Amino acid sequence: MMNSVILSRRRVLAGAGALVVSFGAAHAIGQEGNTAQDMQSGARVSPPAPLPGSLKDAPLLDSWIRIDGDGGITVFTGKVELGQGIKTSLLQVAAEQLSVPLQALKLQTADTALTPNEGFTAGSHSMQDSGTAIMHAAAQSRIILVGEAGRRLGLPPDQLEAKDGFVQAPDGRKLSYGELVSEQILHVRAQPSSPLKHPNSFSVMNTPVRRADIPAMVTGAPAYVQDMRPPGMVHARVVRPPSYEAQLVSVDSEAVENAPGVLKVVRDGNFLAVIAVSEYQAVKAMRLLAAAARWDEKSALPRLSDLPNAILSLPSQDSEILRQGQPESSSGGRKLEAKYTKPYHSHGSIGPSCAIAEASGDQVTVWTHTQGVFPDRDAIAGMLHLPKENVRCIHAEGSGCYGHNGADDAAGDAALIARAYPNVPVRVQWMREQEHAWEPYGPAMVTHLAASLGDDGSIRDWQHEVWSNTHSMRPGGAGALLAAQHMADRVPAPPPKPLPLPEGGGDRNAIPLYKFPNARVVHHFLPAMPLRVSALRALGAYMNVFSIESFMDELAEAVGTDSVEFRLKHLEDQRARDTVAKAAEKFNWSAFQKRAGRGRGFGFARYKNLAAYCAIAAEVEVDRDSGRAKLVRAVAAVDSGQIVNPDGLVNQVEGAILQSTSWTLYESVSFDDTRITSIDWATYPIMRFAQVPESIEVHLINRPGQPFLGAGETAQGPAAGAVANAVAHAIGKRIRDLPLSGERIRQASM
Template sequence: MSILQGEISRRSVIAGTGALVVSFSLARAFAQEPPPATPPTPPGSLPGSLDDDRFLDSWIRIDADNSVTVFTGKAELGQGVRTALLQVAAEELELAPADIQLVTADTGRSPDEGFTAGSQSMQNSGTAIRNAAAQVRALLLAEAAKRFGVAATELKAENRSVLASDGRSLTYGELVSGQMLHVEAQPQSALKQPGTFRVMGKSLPRIDIPAKVTGAAAYVHDLRLDGMLHARVVLPPSPAAELTELETGPTEAMPGIVSVVRDGNFLAVVAEKEFQAVNAMRALAAAARWQEKETLPDQTDLPAELQRLERKVGTVAEAGVLSSNGQIFEATYTRPYQIHGSIGPSCAVAQMKPNGILDVWSHTQGVFPDRAAIAEMLAMPEDRVRVVHMEGSGCYGHNGADDAAADAALIATKLPGRPVRVQWMREQEHSWEPYGPAMLMKVRATLDDQGKIASWAYDLWSNTHSTRPGGAGALLAARHKAQPFQPKPAKLNISPSGNGDRNANPLYTIPNRRVLWHFLPDMPVRVSALRALGAYANVFAIESTIDELALMAKVDPVEFRLRHMEDPRARAVIELTAERFGWNNSQMPRNSGRGFGFARYKNLAAYLAVAVEAAVEPETGRVRVVRAVSAIDSGEIINPDGIRNQTEGGILQSISWTLYEAVAFDRTRITSTDWSSYPILRFASVPDRVDVHIVERPGEPFLGTGEAAQGPAAAAVANAIRNAIGTRLYDLPFTRERIRAAVTSSY
């Protein structure tokens, strides 16, 4: 861990011996290869995240010893991005992935790429690295051409060397020795053509998996530093609780206790050993007296509560004139609060060093925003705080990672010199992580006399779906201090990528439409980004409605979708899914059904369709998805197996949300604090098969994959249940109680 503990800035690393200096025209170097495969970027802008960090040495480093380092501001969250980014860099640099050291999100070394979120790692960082690597390759060829006295077109890059036809060669390290690659990138790159790929498009085994399956150190939870202390926080029992009385003496006298830390409502215990900290935490929690208030909404009528909290309405989309002429379908759908359910509770390590530098190791999804929030909380300059990403055991959204990092940072400043490790308990993770917001969706659609959708009115009620740092007020530790930081006010913000309104505007051809977001700035339950944001519930509602309209029109659901879809890439995934599933209108076995769902994530990322077969047990209400078949188009393929991993995982996660998951609470406290009160999909309920078919799009831009499956999978399950029992369910999740009630009502 010595490199992590050193005082290294990104620029000081880059400025070491051996980065390439350019003393020739970039334009001439880039012009010596075929034209780029990607569309031209607008004048002055650079591809992907290069536009935010425009110098090549922010992304690629080549040293005199011929070692190659690639930098990304994105974090590995289990989505396999490290492997995919290595493949991109290796392809354009003409070397093996194993020859590259990849540095991920680290405020001391990597470019600032904000959050790893929204399925944008390949779109932004992958695009930046690919173009930077291609430009570095062109520069190496140009430099070698100058030294050899030949045209660059007569040379080839291979295995970290540039080779001439006459047998002469120079290694990358020899070409760049003693120089710097501090030059601004160009808008156009001589990218390799798909037919020449050696690494991209191949299923390279993920580099993060071996340690995870062999029990080696893989996560921040596994990090052990010399002299490390163990801390546990005592979180309030409810959101509005105030600490009124505390006797610390008995806890401080327990074996191994180093300190009890209190700052207002922030309370923690520090010990030499982990279980000593756990025992002391429990003793301290029992000694604390809290004053609690009823501040949570009425869960028994959550839709009414959401409508009551509405403060502003934003127009997401509007076209034509709404009409009531024709057959009308109206429905109201709901989604509860849901948790991330990270298998490993949030964890972080922090150390306040003698030189005044605070190092933090965290599984945050945004090291730079988290650094800013922690620095604000501690009144420290940002450049005195370094946040290094390490993987966490479970994420996909804004879970408790940033909070645990803030806990560790605050405690470490009280005990300078020794590293401090903080890990939350299971009940703390369930009770205090930011939840995926509850949502209410109302749809009113009409069919014309040709069986086409003529009018579409869609209204959704929801909070913001992202309160990520975002300032110290996004951190629990900062909120609980004696001088507390307040969260930034939530604002209605409608953008192309969406938030709570993500995927609220159907991709289908509908001449008259209006989509409104009824915005709730007040958040009585703590909320933030859960995988796919609003797309999960919006696609569920839209695609459930599409199936009902198809029934009204007496048209097969797949055919109905195709009749309303002009986008050829969307049509392709719909048709491929139906074909590979064996979609037909034959009679299903009793209590079994088939269902279909489609969406283009954010209407600008990956296209995905999924068909499922589900079986319902009327007596118990149990639903089991027997098989799922999906097709996805996510642009240029880097790692086919990685795309399948992400899509399979997204389908399974969506099945879990759709059939099991809902936060429970009373007017004061969260009550779903463990896996019994918050059930998730278990192995016995996993489908027999999940098949993912990838549409090849060579030369097309990368599209986000990681969050494309959640909405379509939920809709497909809902539609399969409707097909099996003849009754539509509108309220997520489809628990056994709700299934039994629906079956009873249909008899």
């Protein structure tokens, strides 16, 4: 059930029993900093220290923690749940630092009217940014509450204990958190440092907790935006152009308008949609409308069979992102070089994108599974020529995401259609062929690596070049939305730009964590984009790590050294060495016995060189007749800093290994000179249950008290490297073009 009333955060926080907002509280118990008296006296004021995590952008404690008069506690996050399990982990962090039971908390995820603006849920930043902010806000709130209790009870804070939502005195007296917030003391600025609990005292963090989002998924209960059915809702379907460059010449909509259940046909330039009472009526009307539309198409796509050369021939903006030593000066020694290629990848969301919108007057509310409600709001507002305050975007989970798929576009579709049919909720559900043909893909890429080896078998010169489009065309401006691009008052797509390092886009993880005396890395950014592209899980890290780890194996083989030993020889980071050693040990690497059709492989990276460490050892089996490879088992080791929910972290790594293996062995977007042709599961195959490995082990390296390191994407690259190296070991031939399909393996094995 949905309520379309537009609420502001302030109205919610000022609701009955919620006593947290205080516009006169300039200084609170337990807070430090420069006072108004300091300012008036002319005392020297030092610049404030930076705040941890997302507190730097939303510094008030009650932006993150709300305590009601009845003791109810709500935790706010600007991040969204998209299968990574953060709803559970963020609650664990808050419960630990507030000293309350986990079940006493509620979590409000991203909503432009209620939560902090944390941009996109992307780049494995949820725990690093939001988790850190909530951890510090909760700890500081606990100290403020204890200080206030001490004032009321006439006791020093160090004689009081916060427990189960109460502050207790040694003599048995206690005050509930709800009683203590009656003076509205949490509307204060966060401090740079927090009285965090010592990891040895943790009772909620670093404890396996069942994920809050799983029960509805496995029991068939409403779990996703696709399941929402608000009262009075109508259904809409969009008729997409048949290809990128197609222009709508004409459409005879009379038969559609008279079809059963049809409420309205919406046309705005190339944007064409139909609204109906029931979903099936909308689907039938969409098919009828599509048949009545006449389009002018142009042949503008490159030749699929020559895609790598097409990529290399595109104009590029070149930047040297690493120069170490004198990489061009090396002479002598054994030299190797290799070129690796990656096709376009689809998100392959199991549930096609969906959104619900309602327009009332000059207000629009949208329920969407976007990864960024605030950027999506801004884009929709721009498309509709509304102030952004007039658009509210509420996150609702969707069945498939991990990047910029069709979710934002579906939200734009729903908002545009709802404006044409106001005062009722309008549900827009994409069709399978629309999701596959129109979502933004992960870009095709080419890498070229070269190295020279010294007499001692170590790498003395390393060169890495990568060619790639941008890896983010996410909303912000209206031109990122398909609906805005197809309207008569067309908003063109913004110019593509590279994403800056240290996180990067196409060059993400192109700089290896391995240490070489001489190294050079060049990013060839390609502004021209033959296919629509944007963010897909791990961005360029998947391809760059696949390339680096494949080449490391090739180099190790060239000098006759075990590939794990070869990696350790070039690693100085102790945490990296620990992670590699753990994966090799648990896999029993040194004792592996090669059998016919079986091979082992290894892969390692620190995601973005600043997030979680991950090493994976893999065993594959190759069927010589069909060439099809299957991942038999994988053993991973992960260091993501302080662990919050071990089960959730294991879930993430297991899922990443499966998805990366699917990319590596099966997936590739296909097209002819005009249209996308991989528009269903037959033409875009993914890993099926029969190909799921017999076992995946994930071994966690906990670092108590260390910062959270993002782990949601850490396994994508190492898994690709491990699987590719295992295939090469099994068949005795190196395949450098993805995917490692049955046909490619069969040809290489001949």
